[in-house]
Amino acid sequence: MTNWFHSWRAAVRIARRDAWRFKGRSFLVLAMIALPILGVSALDVTLRSAELSTTEKLSRSLGAADARLSDPEYGGVAIEQKPDGEDYRPVGDYDNKPYPDGPGDVSKGFPAGATVLTDSLGTAKLRTTHGLLQGEIRELKATDPLAAGLLTPVEGRLPQKADEVAATTHFLEASGLEVGSALAARGLDREYRIVGSYELPGDLKANQVNALPGALLKPLGEALDKAGMTGVDTDTTYLVGLKDGGAAGFTWNMVKETNAKGVRVESRAVILDPPADADVPLYQRPDYQRWESDGPLGKEMLAILATIVGLAMLEICLLAGPAFAVGARRSRRQLGLVGANGGDRRHIRAIVLAGGLVIGTAAAVTGTVLGIGLTRALQPVLEETMGKRFGAFEIRPLELLGIALLAVVTGLLAAIVPAVTASRQTVLASLTGRRGVRAASRVLPAIGLVVVAAGAAIALAGSLYTTQPTIVAAGSALAELGVVALTPALVGLFGRTGRWLPLSPRLALRDSVRNRGRTAPAVAAVLAAVAGSVAVATYAASDEAGQRAGYEAKLPYGVGSVMVREGGGRDVSAVRDAVQRDLSVAVRADVDRILVGRESCALWDSKEGCGRHEIVIPKANECPLYVDTPDGSDPAEKFTVAERRKLGQDWRCKTNDTERVFTSESGLVIGDAKLLTVLGIKDPGAARALADGKVVSFEKPQRDKDGTIAIRLITDQEAADNAQAAGKEVPGEIKKLAAYQVPDGVQGWGLAGIISPATARTAGLATAPLGSFFTTDKPVDSEQRQRLDGDLDRTAAGADLHIEEGFVGESNIVLLSLTIFAGLITIGAAGIATGLAQADAEADLKTLAAVGAPPRVRRTLSGFQCGVVAAMGVVLGSAAGVLPAIGLRLSEARQATADYEKSLDQGFVPDVPHIPITVPWETLGTLLILVPLGAALLAALVTRSRGALARREAA
Structure with missing residues (x-):
């Protein structure tokens, strides 16, 4: 026990002195480990401080x-x-x-x-x-x-x-x-x-x-x-x-x-x-179902956070491992002296592992302290961002200790492979500086190939035979780990392309292949970052394509509407003038609504003396799936699945699902032929019908077999609601108007029908101004919209303005952010690999200078070394990232198809599900071309073209 303690104490002292001696490399590894710890510790303090105790919640409520x-x-x-x-x-x-x-x-x-x-x-x-x-x-x-x-x-x-x-x-x-x-x-x-x-x-x-x-x-x-x-x-x-x-x-x-x-x-x-619970009467009710929370984060969020932490540790180990390996090679003479003085492999491993322990501990302390300090300094900003004050600045030592131990464990994990590699070198090889030649392992690629196949099979099965996206995600993650294991072999395959390259890129590629222990982890780190970004970007692009295909415009493109619901139409004139004044209006179609009650009654007004109107659907046109039953049961239950599917295709059961946010409660408006022009309705029969005093109907079930539409005027809304609840006929005066039914396929844009002003007067319908539909000569810009919104605020209450701009995607910023994130990770990982390569290959660079290579070779070699690592990682990551996104979309397609079939069985006829798969070529192009090129140029610019010549070592 004493010998073990003293040997580890000596190993830690040697590692501490070695870390202090090579401050640049040590700081690089420390920063890589400390940054995630800083973020996680700051997040922990922020969440705990923002999480209110029961007493604090009660004080605020x-x-x-x-x-x-x-x-x-x-x-x-x-x-x-x-x-x-x-x-x-x-x-x-x-x-x-x-x-x-x-x-x-x-x-x-x-x-x-x-x-x-x-x-x-x-x-x-x-x-x-x-x-x-x-x-x-x-x-x-x-x-x-x-x-x-x-x-x-x-x-x-x-x-x-x-x-x-x-x-x-x-x-x-x-x-x-x-x-x-x-x-x-x-x-x-x-x-x-x-x-x-x-x-x-x-x-x-x-x-x-x-x-x-x-x-x-x-x-x-x-x-x-x-x-x-x-x-x-x-x-x-x-x-x-x-x-x-x-x-x-x-x-x-x-x-x-x-x-x-x-x-x-x-x-x-x-x-x-x-x-x-036994004392709570509500819990004893047989019809009451309790819903228990999974906690503030939920099981799914905890699983996601665990995955993120695991991937972060993998990234750190992949990037920090080569740094420890290079450090061990730079200290091989020192390690050789330890062996020459009686030290065995255990002591060599202990010294290298102690380096991971020292830097991991320093990173843990630094990251935790900076995380707490940063959270304290940014507390006002965090509170403003979250929109609420902290209950108290709470620090939980055990949680922070666990986060700090994560840094120590990460440092040790990153040093394991370099420690084992250093311990296998002979004392003679360490003292003479010879690296020896080791054949590439065939076991790791074989394991990687098996893991890739297993992960791909799981993801494929999850996408084709289940509706659980977690199975697809798990299979994709497993396959990605397999690709990481295959990286050394894949780096070797990339090296075969060097024969067709010029001198500098050929040297860079051969150096990367020869030092796979340094190159493969950096490529794997880039691969993991790019694969995750490409997967999310592909999924986001596919989801946006699906939203674009499923988007239902409320009006024709470029058409606007402004409606006033309050004041009985008193402010409508001022609203119309504001639209005409602030926008370059081409055609404006003013519309009114049917008024039931006092002139001051607003739309959907429930005050005494205010009523409403509705379209009476003829009994013969009522859908059997929705008709009210005397006992209040579901009418669809008396039909078989086949009958419900058949009725779902019946014209009586096809409803107009377009949202009526711009019109009256029934969807009927009072307007003239200008409204047909604004809405792009080119049916000649509709224009003739308005001129002949007929209602232009856009919904087939509302027109009776005698060619009329019945409108019920309800003056007593409470009596109408009671009658409807009791299954009785709703009381109210009924007006019948001749109607023209537009052909199938003519879009009514949420309108149930249009009544001309003359027809409304003839039928004795009271009307009130409602608003306008309009087209503009040119697109409405932001300044015009702001000016109009300000004028509408000053002139009317309840003015609803909508200008149809078509589908506007929200994922462009997401794709851009992901591209930038992947680019930064790629450049950072490639830069780290390049810096280690320069430190590891300093003798080769000096040899090039000694044999007459021009100074720019050093700069171009550095740039190509960085570019090679970035290019290999981006290519592999892009291929690995597209596959899980495709699997998730296929799984969603199965779920959507199942829901569609279920709706058909119930008699509903929803839109056929459309789950497209779209590859974000712009994002992939940026990653494949610009990121490696940028990494290479950046590395070339920061590299000195001349290096100092080394003196001969003493014999």
């Missing part, structure tokens, strides 16, 4: 209150809830009766003698220096002790009067306002003075203003309602502080008593000390 009470909107019916209050159900069986709905009385749940603080939240458009900004209005007496912790004052003070507000710092930045400015809400004539700023610890990017209860939301809602505009939806909860502090807090028994009164509770005491 409850402040200093004992509980928060809210209305579950079940009409006061008793409820059963989870202990944390996140999920709840009404008590009772509602299978054969209407589900409870409506407001309840939360005040019934207030404990006797408790202090209650109202907390209301609504959304409205607030006036800024630029125009209007959608923001939250929170009415909360924030100076009350119960509210402590809900928000953090930053500047000024919190509001104390009815005409004062405070605003979040993000709102002030976005609005251009400041403390002391006046604030107004759209639709309200009153102004409020901003007396301070604050931030929400859990949402730093919130645009919110704080006012006293009743000071802003109520008058704003009344003003909007009076103007015929959509009001403010307000969500009110109540913070409760128990009398005398409540020694036990708001207990679980109190929660259940409050639930019986139809009130939901979020209790501090219950969340901190939850009851047993």
Whole structure:
């Protein structure tokens, strides 16, 4: 035991002195190991600091209150809830009766003698220096002790009067306002003075203003309602502080008593000390299914992180291993002296392994300390990026120790092969500097070939016979490891091309082949980085191609629409003028909507006196798969699979799936022939039908056999909803209009039909302005769009603008980032290999200079050495990276086909799945040509053309 300790102590001292002697090489290896450790340790501290404890979460949600009470909107019916209050159900069986709905009385749940603080939240458009900004209005007496912790004052003070507000710092930045400015809400004539700023610890990017209860939301809602505009939806909860502090807090028994009164509770005491599952009535319900979380990251994310850590260690070992090998060769005379003085192979291995231990330990300490310091220094930036404050700057020593040990293990793993190689050299070879000649191993390539075949078989089976992408990924990873094992043999195959190359590249290639122990790991590192990048890039490009093929335009390319839902059409004229003024409009088609109720009724308005309309589908045209049944059962269940498939192809069951975000509730609009021109509808029959007073219908089921369309005008929406829920006919006046059905294949762009203004007047339909469709002479640029958005904010509320730009891919930045990442890894790995080659082949370079080689040979040789490593790694990595992406896409195709067949069995007719496989040739071209060329030029530029001549060594 003592001899073992002393031998390792001596080995560590020798390794430490050797590392200090060759600082450049040592720093290179230390940096390679320390950088990942720095990143992982910084990530650990960041995640742990951002992960709030239960107490910290409660402080941000409850402040200093004992509980928060809210209305579950079940009409006061008793409820059963989870202990944390996140999920709840009404008590009772509602299978054969209407589900409870409506407001309840939360005040019934207030404990006797408790202090209650109202907390209301609504959304409205607030006036800024630029125009209007959608923001939250929170009415909360924030100076009350119960509210402590809900928000953090930053500047000024919190509001104390009815005409004062405070605003979040993000709102002030976005609005251009400041403390002391006046604030107004759209639709309200009153102004409020901003007396301070604050931030929400859990949402730093919130645009919110704080006012006293009743000071802003109520008058704003009344003003909007009076103007015929959509009001403010307000969500009110109540913070409760128990009398005398409540020694036990708001207990679980109190929660259940409050639930019986139809009130939901979020209790501090219950969340901190939850009851047993047997004491939770909600968990005992047979129809309730609990969903347990896999933790903050989830099993899949943990598997991905483990894979990333494993690949990072592989990369480090592949790049650091040659550095230790070169270090061992540079110190071979010293190792030979150890052997000459009685040291055996164990001591030689210990010295080289001690080098990995010393540098790994130094990297662990350096990376961990820098990770903690960097996280602390960047804490404000990290908090702003995440959008929330840290709970506390938390350092977990055991986790950081485990991360640090990872660096030590990586250093030892990287030194294992050089240690074994150095220990096999004879003392004579070490002292004389002879390397000896060893035949290339035939075992490793054979193993690599077997692993490649096995991995490819697993990936192929996963893509052809299963729908599990993890099997494809596992097989691809295994095959990639096999390619890494084959790298030395593949490097030898590349060397056979040297006979056709000029002097410098031929020397570089032969040097790389001769020193495969140095070249192969660097090529493998480049291969791994490029393969991962190419796999993700290929998958992203294929996914984008699929999205492009499946993209459904809402309008013809270049066509725009602007619709106003609020104010009964009062602001539509100003909106149309803004479009005409700010854009180079070629053709503009104005459209109106059918109005049921008062002139001030907005679109989809639920206020009293406002109704709606709908198209009545004739009974004969109703799809049997969707028709309502008296008992409420699924009508599709009475058909066989074959019958459902057949009905799915029936014209009655084919619906228009285009999203109707720009039109009325039924899809009917009032317009003229200009609308046909703007939408590119070239059917002559449609233009004639409008001129003849007919409705142009785009959906076949809505037209009756007598050639008419029935429109139901619903004045009492509540009665209509009740009748529909009971399976009865919806009450309302019905208007029948003659209709023209467009031929199959004519795109209606989400419209159910077009009614001419004259036809609407003749039929006695009241109308209100809705908006416009338009075309432009030239594409709308960013400045025009910004100017129009600003004008629309100043002229109307609820103006929806859309200009069809076609499919816009989001993966271009991803592909560019991956290309840059792979390029940096490739250049870095090739540069490391080149630096080691120069250190390892210094004698050869001096020999070239001695025999008269020009100085530029040194520079060009260095450049080609770097380029050769980069080129070999990129070629192999590109080939290895495309295959897993293809496998994953084939697996997705199988899943999509299975879902498609299942939909057909149920009677649905979705689009035929299209899962294309697209190779990103631009990315591959950049990697295959520009990256090796850039690596070669960079290495040539940083290499000195002249080297110092060495003196003769003493005999």
